[in-house]
Amino acid sequence: MPQTSEPTERHTLSVLVDNEPGVLARVIGLFSGRGYNIDSLTVSEVSHEGHLSRITIVTTGTPMVIEQIKNQLDRLVPVHRVRDLTVEAASLERELAMVKVRGVGEARGEALRLAEAFRARVIDATRESFVFEITGKSDKIDQFAWLMEPLGLVEVARTGVVAISRGPEGM
Amino acid sequence: MEKQMTGAEMVIQAFADQGVSHIFGYPGGAVLPIYDALFHQNEIEHILVRHEQAAVHSAEGYARSSGKVGVVLVTSGPGATNAVTGLTDALMDSIPVVCISGQVATHLIGNDAFQECDTVGITRPCTKHNYLVRDVNDLARVLHEAFYVAQNGRPGPVVVDIPKDVQFATGTYVGRENIVHKTYRPKLNAEQPQIAAAVEMIAGAKKPIFYTGGGVINAGPEASRLLRELARLTGVPVTSTLMGLGAFPAASRQWLGMLGMHGTYEANMAMHDCDVMVCIGARFDDRITGRLDAFSPGSKKIHIDIDPSSINKNVKVDLPIIGDCGRVLADLVSAWKARDLQMDRAALDAWWGQIDRWRARNCLAYRASDEIIKPQYAIERLYAATKDKDVYISTEVGQHQMWAAQFFRFEEPNRWMTSGGLGTMGYGLPAAIGAQKAHPDALCIDIAGEASILMNMQEMSTAVQFDLPVKIFILNNKYMGMVRQWQELLHGGRYSHSYSEALPDFVKLADAYGGVGIRCEKPGDLDAAIAEMISVRRPVIFDCIVDQQENCFPMIPSGRAHNEMILGDMAIDLDAAITDEGKMLV
Numbered sequence: 001m002p003q004t005s006e007p008t009e010r011h012t013l014s015v016l017v018d019n020e021p022g023v024l025a026r027v028i029g030l031f032s033g034r035g036y037n038i039d040s041l042t043v044s045e046v047s048h049e050g051h052l053s054r055i056t057i058v059t060t061g062t063p064m065v066i067e068q069i070k071n072q073l074d075r076l077v078p079v080h081r082v083r084d085l086t087v088e089a090a091s092l093e094r095e096l097a098m099v100k101v102r103g104v105g106e107a108r109g110e111a112l113r114l115a116e117a118f119r120a121r122v123i124d125a126t127r128e129s130f131v132f133e134i135t136g137k138s139d140k141i142d143q144f145a146w147l148m149e150p151l152g153l154v155e156v157a158r159t160g161v162v163a164i165s166r167g168p169e170g171m
Numbered sequence: 172m173e174k175q176m177t178g179a180e181m182v183i184q185a186f187a188d189q190g191v192s193h194i195f196g197y198p199g200g201a202v203l204p205i206y207d208a209l210f211h212q213n214e215i216e217h218i219l220v221r222h223e224q225a226a227v228h229s230a231e232g233y234a235r236s237s238g239k240v241g242v243v244l245v246t247s248g249p250g251a252t253n254a255v256t257g258l259t260d261a262l263m264d265s266i267p268v269v270c271i272s273g274q275v276a277t278h279l280i281g282n283d284a285f286q287e288c289d290t291v292g293i294t295r296p297c298t299k300h301n302y303l304v305r306d307v308n309d310l311a312r313v314l315h316e317a318f319y320v321a322q323n324g325r326p327g328p329v330v331v332d333i334p335k336d337v338q339f340a341t342g343t344y345v346g347r348e349n350i351v352h353k354t355y356r357p358k359l360n361a362e363q364p365q366i367a368a369a370v371e372m373i374a375g376a377k378k379p380i381f382y383t384g385g386g387v388i389n390a391g392p393e394a395s396r397l398l399r400e401l402a403r404l405t406g407v408p409v410t411s412t413l414m415g416l417g418a419f420p421a422a423s424r425q426w427l428g429m430l431g432m433h434g435t436y437e438a439n440m441a442m443h444d445c446d447v448m449v450c451i452g453a454r455f456d457d458r459i460t461g462r463l464d465a466f467s468p469g470s471k472k473i474h475i476d477i478d479p480s481s482i483n484k485n486v487k488v489d490l491p492i493i494g495d496c497g498r499v500l501a502d503l504v505s506a507w508k509a510r511d512l513q514m515d516r517a518a519l520d521a522w523w524g525q526i527d528r529w530r531a532r533n534c535l536a537y538r539a540s541d542e543i544i545k546p547q548y549a550i551e552r553l554y555a556a557t558k559d560k561d562v563y564i565s566t567e568v569g570q571h572q573m574w575a576a577q578f579f580r581f582e583e584p585n586r587w588m589t590s591g592g593l594g595t596m597g598y599g600l601p602a603a604i605g606a607q608k609a610h611p612d613a614l615c616i617d618i619a620g621e622a623s624i625l626m627n628m629q630e631m632s633t634a635v636q637f638d639l640p641v642k643i644f645i646l647n648n649k650y651m652g653m654v655r656q657w658q659e660l661l662h663g664g665r666y667s668h669s670y671s672e673a674l675p676d677f678v679k680l681a682d683a684y685g686g687v688g689i690r691c692e693k694p695g696d697l698d699a700a701i702a703e704m705i706s707v708r709r710p711v712i713f714d715c716i717v718d719q720q721e722n723c724f725p726m727i728p729s730g731r732a733h734n735e736m737i738l739g740d741m742a743i744d745l746d747a748a749i750t751d752e753g754k755m756l757v
Contacts, residue, residue, distance in 0.1 A: 074479065
């Protein structure tokens with residue numbers, strides 16, 4: 001029988017893993033195989049000497065499912081540590097996006113003004129286009145992209161969320 | 172120890188260092204160097220199976236009956252893919268297995284070479300961990316890590332995929348003593364405050380129950396001894412999952428029998444009505460809980476498990492204790508003694524009174540017959556004939572498996588091998604072969620169905636070749652009995668493709684393989700036929716012709732709660748007993 005429909009929560013998890021072949025496949029396979037959601041996933045090496053990569057996963061689920069996800073991640077053999085940044089500490093989240101906008105005249109000027117207001121930088125320009133670089137929380141990027149739509153939004157590339165806890169302690 | 176040798180020699184050396192004496196395998200192009208290294212030594216015996224699935228099941232039977240790691244050696248491509256069912260089985264039932272697979276040479280990987288497959292990709296979700304070794308200098312470390320990972324924490328299968336050029340290459344071998352795993356450190360010991368809380372909860376219970384599982388068996392014989400001691404100290408009733416049979420003696424008055432879908436009335440009713448449930452090394456599987464929102468509604472639950480991901484997966488518990496069952500049981504026993512705790516005797520006596528009334532329902536009763544062999548009767552007679560012997564029982568999957576669990580009585584751990592989680596037909600014969608290899612003088616019996624046995628029938632050749640006198644005790648009802656039963660209960664008696672037409676003549680088949688065939692059709696002939704089977708020191712196929720229509724009861728219909736179980740003598744409308752929602756469940 002389906003469990004009662006508990007409300008779902010959004011959690012940001014940091015996972016420190018051995019940077020070995022297949023480790024990302026293990027994590028992704030775990031999520032798809034057990035039917036968990038991935039809202040965002042980023043991965044990159046963070047210590048070359050230590051062979052360590054850090055995976056940041058944003059996921060949604062009931063509290064019971066979130067608990068399962070953490071435990072399932074933690075029992076993967078190459079996983080060193082799993083931290084739930086949503087509950088364990090105050091944390092910071094950022095995402096980087098590149099936003100391409102095409103237009104001339106008034107729309108072009110408006111795009112530039114909005115970019116300034118959002119502290120987006122121009123990293124490429126032609127006579128009829130800009131590429132903006134913007135960092136911030138995901139909803140800020142959503143908002144910026146939404147504003148660019150009527151001004152000639154061509155495409156957006158986003159990194160997904162990276163996150164870190166506040167204060168002096170590491171994970 | 173450090174030494175130069177080839178990759179293939181490292182495999183054999185690592186086996187020797189890990190105390191491996193038997194491996195189950197099948198050769199092929201990509202493992203020829205390892206088979207060559209095997210040829211040059213005499214310490215490790217290789218048992219040639221007839222199908223790689225059976226190699227893994229044999230290793231499982233070997234592991235489960237001996238407590239050692241089961242070892243498998245297969246070739247690339249089809250060798251590895253054939254092993255997948257066995258690996259998944261070992262993962263679901265937490266059996267320590269190390270499977271070495273050959274792979275095409277590193278420069279060919281990804282080129283769709285002959286007998287190439289992405290073994291680590293395919294086996295990633297069906298192993299505890301796996302490795303592809305590209306450098307011979309990593310091989311020794313990986314092999315030792317594989318044995319460490321397979322048997323520590325919650326046990327499971329580990330695959331090591333070795334390309335052929337790595338097997339030929341020469342590199343440095345390091346001994347197991349030099350290997351410390353970088354990340355994998357399962358938590359074995361519980362925190363003392365949790366132990367204290369647990370014993371206080373047990374002592375405060377009025378209607379307690381111990382619900383034990385395969386984790387107690389996996390934790391070793393000492394864990395079973397400690398379970399018995401804790402049960403003796405407290406007087407608490409004990410039930411067990413399919414996987415946990417034998418951890419607690421069936422002869423004990425405190426034993427309620429197996430619980431779950433085909434468990435006893437008293438075990439399931441006690442689970443439903445208890446006020447404190449102590450789950451020890453089990454995982455609240457759907458076969459156990461029935462309808463989740465009606466599962467043991469009034470109880471506080473303690474869950475002891477080595478795997479944190481088993482906690483709160485299906486059922487929310489009040490007191491989780493992460494640790495090895497054996498160590499936690501030892502802590503509980505000593506905490507109980509140190510505090511000199513006592514149960515509430517009056518409450519416990521009343522609880523036992525209730526349990527005895529449930530017991531009096533005699534839920535395993537069946538209608539005996541002089542004309543036709545009832546499958547339950549066959550298991551009872553098999554048990555009676557073998558109970559004083561050194562016996563190991565494996566099963567296939569289906570009705571016969573449930574009857575074996577209900578009617579064969581286990582007094583010791585490691586005597587019972589069955590495919591619980593995955594439910595793999597074809598498990599029993601290779602598992603019996605593995606157990607027989609680990610216990611050459613014991614009586615190893617595969618309680619089988621005529622449909623399941625055909626899935627790995629070819630292993631009869633293995634048994635004959637290696638002089639392993641396993642007994643295949645077939646309850647032959649000419650149906651896939653459990654499928655037929657579900658079709659009767661859920662699908663209006665439309666027996667779609669569950670009748671086994673064109674069955675082989677099992678007596679002639681035994682003969683063809685070089686074994687011994689025995690057929691029995693009458694209840695009156697059964698004891699003599701079983702005695703003959705036991706006395707033969709050769710592989711035997713025993714074709715026991717049983718009642719075709721018999722159903723396996725008690726049964727908790729899908730989607731129902733523990734206190735809604737159906738007993739064999741109830742005259743009820745079975746179709747109405749299962750809701751439409753229940754029919755969606757398996």
